[in-house]
Amino acid sequence: MIPLRIMPIMLIDKNRVVKTQKYLNPRYIGDPINSAKIYNDKDIDELIILDITASKNKTQPNFELIKDISEEVFCPLSYGGGIKTLKEAEKIFSLGIEKIIINKMFYEEPSFVNELVKEFGSQSVSISIDLVNEVNCYSVYNYLTNKTRKISIDEILELVKTLKIGEIIVNSVSLEGTLEGFDLNLMEKFKEVNCQVVYNGGINDIVSLSKAISQTNISAFGVGKLFTFVKESVLLSYVDFTDRDILIKSLENKYV
Amino acid sequence: MIYIVDYGINNITSITKMLDILDKKYKVIDKPTKIDSCKTMILPGIGHFSKAMTYLKTTGLDELIYEHVKIQKRPVFGICLGMQLMSSFSEEGDVEGLKLIDAKVSKITSKDLRIPHTGWNYAYDENQRKKYYFMHSYYFKDMDKKYIWLKTKYTEEFISGIKYENICGVQFHPEKSGKNGIEFLKKVLDYKE
Numbered sequence: 001m002i003p004l005r006i007m008p009i010m011l012i013d014k015n016r017v018v019k020t021q022k023y024l025n026p027r028y029i030g031d032p033i034n035s036a037k038i039y040n041d042k043d044i045d046e047l048i049i050l051d052i053t054a055s056k057n058k059t060q061p062n063f064e065l066i067k068d069i070s071e072e073v074f075c076p077l078s079y080g081g082g083i084k085t086l087k088e089a090e091k092i093f094s095l096g097i098e099k100i101i102i103n104k105m106f107y108e109e110p111s112f113v114n115e116l117v118k119e120f121g122s123q124s125v126s127i128s129i130d131l132v133n134e135v136n137c138y139s140v141y142n143y144l145t146n147k148t149r150k151i152s153i154d155e156i157l158e159l160v161k162t163l164k165i166g167e168i169i170v171n172s173v174s175l176e177g178t179l180e181g182f183d184l185n186l187m188e189k190f191k192e193v194n195c196q197v198v199y200n201g202g203i204n205d206i207v208s209l210s211k212a213i214s215q216t217n218i219s220a221f222g223v224g225k226l227f228t229f230v231k232e233s234v235l236l237s238y239v240d241f242t243d244r245d246i247l248i249k250s251l252e253n254k255y256v
Numbered sequence: 257m258i259y260i261v262d263y264g265i266n267n268i269t270s271i272t273k274m275l276d277i278l279d280k281k282y283k284v285i286d287k288p289t290k291i292d293s294c295k296t297m298i299l300p301g302i303g304h305f306s307k308a309m310t311y312l313k314t315t316g317l318d319e320l321i322y323e324h325v326k327i328q329k330r331p332v333f334g335i336c337l338g339m340q341l342m343s344s345f346s347e348e349g350d351v352e353g354l355k356l357i358d359a360k361v362s363k364i365t366s367k368d369l370r371i372p373h374t375g376w377n378y379a380y381d382e383n384q385r386k387k388y389y390f391m392h393s394y395y396f397k398d399m400d401k402k403y404i405w406l407k408t409k410y411t412e413e414f415i416s417g418i419k420y421e422n423i424c425g426v427q428f429h430p431e432k433s434g435k436n437g438i439e440f441l442k443k444v445l446d447y448k449e
Contacts, residue, residue, distance in 0.1 A: 001378070001409055002369075003373070005374070043434060045376055067269075071269070074273075093302060094266060098391060119265065119303075119304060120303055121303055121348070123392055124303070167374065197370070217370075219375075
C-alpha cells in the first residue's frame with residue numbers, strides 16, 4: 001500500500017509554539033514540549049517542527065529544545081530551522097530526529113544539500129520551499145525577508161532532480177493559516193517529481209483532503225491551522241479513526 | 257546487557273529511550289571493546305550505507321561485530337540501515353557490507369512510486385500484521401531465502417524483516433513506531449535473551 005501521511009506542523013519561535021497566517025502575525029499557541037506530547041498521544045503519523053526564527057536571528061538550532069521534545073515523544077520527527085553545517089545536522093540526528101529540513105541553504109548553497117545527502121542518505125534530507133500564488137504563476141518566497149526570490153519554480157524542479165533529496169515540503173504561502181482549501185494547481189506542478197512531496201497550506205477539512213488525494217499523486221500533507229484551533233480557540237487536534245479510514249480508502253482506490 | 261553500536265551518524269537516543277521503558281540494560285559502543293557481557297548487539301538505523309561502513313572499518317568495529325555474530329553466535333538485531341549493513345553488498349555507495357548474511361541491497365526502483373518509501377505501512381507474516389514507520393530508498397532484493405521473515409507491500413511485496421538463528425533485522429523503525437514499536441522491540445529482545 002501507499003502510506004498516507006498527515007502531519008501536524010509545529011512552528012517554533014524561540015521557546016514558544018506559534019501559528020502564523022500567510023507567514024505573518026505569529027500568534028502564541030503554547031509550550032512546544034507540551035504541544036508535541038499532545039500530538040504524540042493522538043497517534044499522529046509524523047510531526048514537522050519548524051523553527052521560524054533561527055535563521056532570521058542567525059542562531060544555531062535550539063538543540064536543548066529539540067532534545068526535550070524528542071525525549072517526550074515516540075513518533076517520527078522532522079526538524080527544520082537554522083541548519084547550516086554538517087555538524088549541526090549530525091547533532092540533530094543524534095537527538096532523535098529522523099529527517100532534517102533545509103530551506104535557506106537550499107537556495108544559498110545547494111551543494112550543502114548534496115553533502116547532507118551523501119552523509120546521511122537521501123531518506124533523511126528534506127527541503128522546504130515557499131510559494132506565492134500570483135494569478136496563474138507562482139513565485140518563490142523568501143520567508144526571511146518577506147520578498148520574492150529570483151529563482152523560478154521550474155528552476156527549483158531542475159535543481160531538485162540533481163540533488164537526490166528524499167522529500168520536498170511544498171508550502172503555499174498564500175494559503176498558509178487560512179483554511180481556504182488546497183491549491184491543486186500548485187500540487188500539479190510537483191506531479192513529476194519522484195521523491196516524496198508534502199503539501200502544506202489551506203487544508204480545511206477531511207472532504208478536501210480526500211479530494212486532494214484522489215485528484216493528485218500526493219499522499220503526504222502538512223496541517224497547521226486545522227489541527228491548532230477550534231473556531232478561534234487554541235485546541236490541538238488530529239484526524240479521528242473514521243475520517244482516517246475515509247482517507248485511506250480514497251488513496252487505495254487510486255492505486256488498485 | 258545490550259550493546260548498541262554507534263557508527264557516527266545515528267538516532268541512538270530514540271532507541272535508548274525505548275530500552276529505558278522496557279527496563280533493559282544497555283551500553284553504547286563506538287570503538288572495539290570487550291564484549292563478554294554482551295548478549296544482544298543492536299545495529300541502529302539511519303544514515304548512508306558507505307559512510308557507515310567506512311566508519312565501522314576504520315574503527316575496527318566491523319571485526320567486533322563479525323566476532324560477536326559469526327564466531328560467538330550471539331544475537332544481533334539490525335534496524336533499517338543497521339539490517340542492510342549485515343549484507344554482502346549495497347548499491348548505496350556500491351560497497352561491501354559486513355557479510356553476515358548472503359544478501360544484496362538494491363535501490364527501490366519504480367516509475368509510479370515515490371522514493372523513498374516513507375510512512376506507516378504493514379509488516380506481516382502468517383502470524384502477525386502490524387503497522388510500523390518506514391523511511392528507506394534501499395531494500396533487500398536478492399537474499400538467501402532462509403532469512404526471510406516479514407514482508408511489506410509498497411505496491412509490490414518486499415522483505416521487511418529477516419530472522420534466522422542468531423540474526424534478526426527489520427527495515428522499519430520500531431524505535432519510531434509508538435506502541436507497536438515498543439511491543440515489537442520487547443518481543444524481539446526477550447526472544448533473544
